[in-house]
Amino acid sequence: MWDFLVDRRGQIAYQAFQHVSLVVQCVLLGTLIALVLAALVYRNPVATSLANGLSAVGLTIPAFALLGILLAPFGFGIAPAVIAVTFYATLPVLRNAVVGLAGVDRSVIESARGIGMSRPATLLRIELPLAWPVILAGIRISTQMVMGIAAIAAYVLGPGLGGFIFTGLARLGGANALESALVGTIAIVVLALVLDLLLLVVGRLTTPRGIRV
Amino acid sequence: MSATQIRRDAAEEVPDEAALGPGASRAGRPSRRSGEWRALVIQPVLVVLGVLAFVLWRATATLSETEARQLGAAALWDSTLRHLSLTAVAAAIVLLIAIPLGVALTRPALRRFTPVVIGLANVGQAAPAIGLFVLLAMWLGFGFWTTVVALVVYSALPVLRNTMVGIQGVDPRLVEAGRGMGMSGLAVLLRVELPLAAPVILAGVRTALVLLVGTATLATFIAGGGLGVLINTGITLSLDSLLISGAVLVALLALAVDWLGRVVEYVARPKGL
Amino acid sequence: MSDPVPTPVAPAAPERRVSGVPIRLEHVTKRYPGQDRPAVDDVSLEIAAGETVMFVGPSGCGKTTLLKMINRLIEPTSGRIFLGDEDVTNQDPDRLRRRIGYVIQAGGLFPHMTVATNVGMVPRMLGWEKPRIAERIDELLDLVGLDPDVYRDRYPRELSGGQQQRVGVARALAADPPVLLMDEPFGAVDPITRHRLQDELIAIQGEIGKTIVFVTHDFDEALKLGDRIVVFDVGARIVQYDTPEAILADPAEEYVAKFVGAGATLKQLTLTRVNSLELRPATTATVGEAAAAAVARARAAGDELIVVLDRRGRPISWPTVAEVSRMTTIPATVDEKLPVVGLGSTLSDALDTMLAASQGGAVVLGRRDRLAGVVTVEMIMDVVQRTRQEAAG
Numbered sequence: 001m002w003d004f005l006v007d008r009r010g011q012i013a014y015q016a017f018q019h020v021s022l023v024v025q026c027v028l029l030g031t032l033i034a035l036v037l038a039a040l041v042y043r044n045p046v047a048t049s050l051a052n053g054l055s056a057v058g059l060t061i062p063a064f065a066l067l068g069i070l071l072a073p074f075g076f077g078i079a080p081a082v083i084a085v086t087f088y089a090t091l092p093v094l095r096n097a098v099v100g101l102a103g104v105d106r107s108v109i110e111s112a113r114g115i116g117m118s119r120p121a122t123l124l125r126i127e128l129p130l131a132w133p134v135i136l137a138g139i140r141i142s143t144q145m146v147m148g149i150a151a152i153a154a155y156v157l158g159p160g161l162g163g164f165i166f167t168g169l170a171r172l173g174g175a176n177a178l179e180s181a182l183v184g185t186i187a188i189v190v191l192a193l194v195l196d197l198l199l200l201v202v203g204r205l206t207t208p209r210g211i212r213v
Numbered sequence: 214m215s216a217t218q219i220r221r222d223a224a225e226e227v228p229d230e231a232a233l234g235p236g237a238s239r240a241g242r243p244s245r246r247s248g249e250w251r252a253l254v255i256q257p258v259l260v261v262l263g264v265l266a267f268v269l270w271r272a273t274a275t276l277s278e279t280e281a282r283q284l285g286a287a288a289l290w291d292s293t294l295r296h297l298s299l300t301a302v303a304a305a306i307v308l309l310i311a312i313p314l315g316v317a318l319t320r321p322a323l324r325r326f327t328p329v330v331i332g333l334a335n336v337g338q339a340a341p342a343i344g345l346f347v348l349l350a351m352w353l354g355f356g357f358w359t360t361v362v363a364l365v366v367y368s369a370l371p372v373l374r375n376t377m378v379g380i381q382g383v384d385p386r387l388v389e390a391g392r393g394m395g396m397s398g399l400a401v402l403l404r405v406e407l408p409l410a411a412p413v414i415l416a417g418v419r420t421a422l423v424l425l426v427g428t429a430t431l432a433t434f435i436a437g438g439g440l441g442v443l444i445n446t447g448i449t450l451s452l453d454s455l456l457i458s459g460a461v462l463v464a465l466l467a468l469a470v471d472w473l474g475r476v477v478e479y480v481a482r483p484k485g486l
Numbered sequence: 487m488s489d490p491v492p493t494p495v496a497p498a499a500p501e502r503r504v505s506g507v508p509i510r511l512e513h514v515t516k517r518y519p520g521q522d523r524p525a526v527d528d529v530s531l532e533i534a535a536g537e538t539v540m541f542v543g544p545s546g547c548g549k550t551t552l553l554k555m556i557n558r559l560i561e562p563t564s565g566r567i568f569l570g571d572e573d574v575t576n577q578d579p580d581r582l583r584r585r586i587g588y589v590i591q592a593g594g595l596f597p598h599m600t601v602a603t604n605v606g607m608v609p610r611m612l613g614w615e616k617p618r619i620a621e622r623i624d625e626l627l628d629l630v631g632l633d634p635d636v637y638r639d640r641y642p643r644e645l646s647g648g649q650q651q652r653v654g655v656a657r658a659l660a661a662d663p664p665v666l667l668m669d670e671p672f673g674a675v676d677p678i679t680r681h682r683l684q685d686e687l688i689a690i691q692g693e694i695g696k697t698i699v700f701v702t703h704d705f706d707e708a709l710k711l712g713d714r715i716v717v718f719d720v721g722a723r724i725v726q727y728d729t730p731e732a733i734l735a736d737p738a739e740e741y742v743a744k745f746v747g748a749g750a751t752l753k754q755l756t757l758t759r760v761n762s763l764e765l766r767p768a769t770t771a772t773v774g775e776a777a778a779a780a781v782a783r784a785r786a787a788g789d790e791l792i793v794v795l796d797r798r799g800r801p802i803s804w805p806t807v808a809e810v811s812r813m814t815t816i817p818a819t820v821d822e823k824l825p826v827v828g829l830g831s832t833l834s835d836a837l838d839t840m841l842a843a844s845q846g847g848a849v850v851l852g853r854r855d856r857l858a859g860v861v862t863v864e865m866i867m868d869v870v871q872r873t874r875q876e877a878a879g
Contacts, residue, residue, distance in 0.1 A: 053252070057468060059423070060423045060426075060427070060467040060468050060470075060471045061427070061463075061464045062426065062427030062428070062430045062460075062463050062467060063427065064427070064430040064431060064441060064460075064463075065427070065430060065444060065459065065460035065461075065463040065464050066460065066464075068444040068447060068448060068456045068457070068459060068460040069456070069457055069460040069461070071448060071453075071456060072453040072456060072457055105597075107590055107591065107592070107594045108594055108595075108596060108597070110559065110590065110594065111588065111593075111594025111595075111596075111654075112594075112596070113559060113583070114557060114559055114583060114590070114594070114667075115583060115584065115587075115608050115611075115657065115658070116579075116580045116581065116582070116583030116584035116585075116586075116608060116611060117580065117607075117611065118580045121611075126596055129598045130596075130597065130598055144338060144339055147339060147341065148339075148340070148341035148342055148343070151341035151342075151343050151344060152341070152342070152343050152431070155343075155448075162341070162343065165344045165347050166343075166347075168347055168351070169347045169350075169434060172350075177351065178351055181344060181347045181348050181351065184341075184344055185340060185341060185345070185347075185348060188339070188341045188344060189336065189339045189341075192339035193336065193339055196339070208598035208599070209641060210596075210597050210598045210599060210600070210641030211597050211643075
């Protein structure tokens with residue numbers, strides 16, 4: 001095991017970087033998409049139900065199935081991995097953003113409008129900051145979830161630590177198969193926990209003091 | 214859901230004294246149930262339409278011999294049944310293990326282990342499913358039961374956590390009231406705590422079920438069978454029709470199971486909650 | 487009005503400064519789709535510059551809707567609205583609202599922003615320079631009786647309900663708008679705090695002279711605060727629009743009489759303000775000064791009590807001469823139960839305050855919490871006697 005770690009340290013570090021980079025970028029992109037969608041729908045009840053339905057249904061679709069479906073038009077490689085991971089990263093954030101925005105006290109919004117803040121300014125300066133803790137909780141759920149999904153994405157030759165797991169599977173019984181699968185799995189667990197901790201810190205730093213619990 | 218919001222919007226349209234008060238939220242209660250009820254009807258309709266579309270496509274598409282064999286009625290039925298039995302067996306085991314364990318961990322004697330278990334559960338949650346499948350296969354060998362073990366390990370967490378959270382969320386005064394009127398500890402658990410925690414526990418069960426259907430697709434990698442085989446074969450042989458058929462069928466199955474879970478939640482939720 | 491007592495403050499009433507502009511509503515109607523009766527039905531109303539006009543009426547009568555049409559939080563279906571001579575019916579609503587202060591229940595403060603950020607919001611949107619905004623924030627906090635150094639960087643949840651409401655008023659006044667709209671602002675605070683907030687609003691209005699439109703369902707509040715009262719019925723039909731005195735003396739319809747309620751003589755106590763009485767001067771002593779000197783002054787003036795002021799001239803306690811004569815220097819102890827009323831308080835408030843403190847008198851505060859004199863229970867009883875005699879004779 002130790003030998004494996006030492007011999008492959010370069011490759012492990014590289015794949016770990018790839019994995020985290022894929023996850024972080026997709027979560028960022030997913031958050032952006034989710035916020036834009038939420039901002040578009042949260043004032044319209046029909047659109048809100050649609051968005052809620054979409055995130056509920058989307059989350060029931062198995063990751064391996066979606067990856068499979070994406071292979072048909074996009075072929076092997078980065079594209080299906082990025083699309084699938086972003087898709088799953090978007091959904092929890094979308095759900096929480098809609099809930100968070102809907103939960104902002106109406107009297108606060110009314111007084112923002114009452115002192116002459118425009119609609120976009122009210123959204124940016126009042127509603128989003130107040131909904132932020134809920135949105136951030138969604139981002140944490142997303143990140144945890146897509147760390148595992150990114151591992152499956154390695155099967156369609158996406159980047160990341162999933163490669164070690166599939167290598168282990170392919171070489172089953174052969175040299176270093178167990179080591180390979182163990183390294184992939186444990187590295188993902190550790191990185192997921194590190195990212196979660198980071199998000200916790202980000203949450204502390206970005207939540208306005210007036211609404212921190 | 215939509216009914217609530219339409220009603221709330223109507224309240225916003227008349228923003229005089231009463232409408233913005235707490236009356237608005239009170240009005241939301243009965244309509245929430247009717248909104249849920251509507252979603253409960255729409256979801257199976259979508260699933261049935263999806264299945265019909267698939268059947269229609271299967272009947273009209275021109276397929277190669279391999280594809281036609283893999284997508285034959287008998288083969289598909291076998292894969293689906295296999296997928297469902299993986300899910301059902303794992304689900305049954307999860308319920309048998311996770312709910313009693315969750316209950317036990319909320320009893321006073323064992324309560325001090327709760328943070329440890331929750332912490333472990335959170336770490337476990339971060340483990341990638343595929344890694345778990347492969348490692349377990351290396352240890353236990355390939356096949357149906359290894360898959361079941363992997364599925365149980367992976368999907369026990371939501372049920373365990375929701376059971377604990379649900380029971381901990383029961384108002385302690387109600388428990389005290391139960392004890393105060395002479396109910397035994399077991400009676401309080403069965404008549405007060407579990408019924409009140411039921412919505413949360415059932416939500417956990419539904420999450421686990423959906424997770425199971427999805428994760429069972431990975432069974433193909435360790436010879437566990439199921440609909441994942443279609444996807445995997447499609448990928449390795451570059452047969453898009455197989456690939457997409459498998460993916461679509463699994464997605465429809467997940468939606469159907471999710472719907473079943475919602476129906477159970479709706480029906481089993483104690484009246485008055 | 488006779489020249490009031492030795493007070494550091496000038497009387498509020500007659501020659502007060504007016505910075506507000508008149509508001510004119512012409513045939514304003516609001517119709518909601520799917521409702522057969524309009525919420526506001528063809529209302530025309532003129533509000534004079536610098537006056538406080540109270541909207542009262544039952545729940546759902548459309549008074550709040552009418553108020554919100556003035557700053558166009560609700561768009562009127564038809565009709566025109568003027569601020570001064572300017573037709574604002576088609577003006578950009580955001581720009582319009584920056585010129586109209588708006589106060590709602592609990593202040594509607596932004597919970598994620600400090601008190602200073604909340605108050606400075608409108609000036610910032612109007613593009614003021616930073617130093618000017620900072621200066622304005624301190625000035626306003628001072629105006630509403632909150633020490634800027636203490637409260638500037640606090641968050642709303644760190645304030646009591648009354649303090650939040652004060653910040654709400656300060657925020658509404660930030661850009662010095664000529665018009666202030668208040669939508670049941672004191673509905674969510676306890677009665678004692680409500681009385682204090684009302685007193686402070688009267689004092690502030692005495693200094694700034696805005697045009698204030700104030701919605702309330704509490705008729706006593708309307709009597710106390712209003713220069714004029716509008717009594718509404720369903721559809722925002724104006725039943726009576728007059729001074730509080732006139733409405734009490736001569737209710738336009740049975741409906742108004744019912745609304746005014748019984749006990750009209752005692753309502754006079756609600757109409758008469760402390761500043762219309764000839765307040766008794768009080769012997770004062772400042773924290774840290776020699777007790778003997780204060781005792782000597784009190785004996786010379788024939789006072790049995792001494793008002794102790796802090797270094798900013800605000801009363802903090804009200805000990806007897808006997809108590810003070812046992813001390814060497816005047817202590818800085820703050821008496822939490824000190825009975826305090828404002829110049830704008832009604833006699834009814836003053837009586838309440840004395841009863842609550844079990845004292846036969848109360849200390850009267852003028853502007854910026856400075857001492858204006860003392861009111862006693864005997865002075866109030868005199869007023870009751872006089873009103874009785876006038877009514878009888």
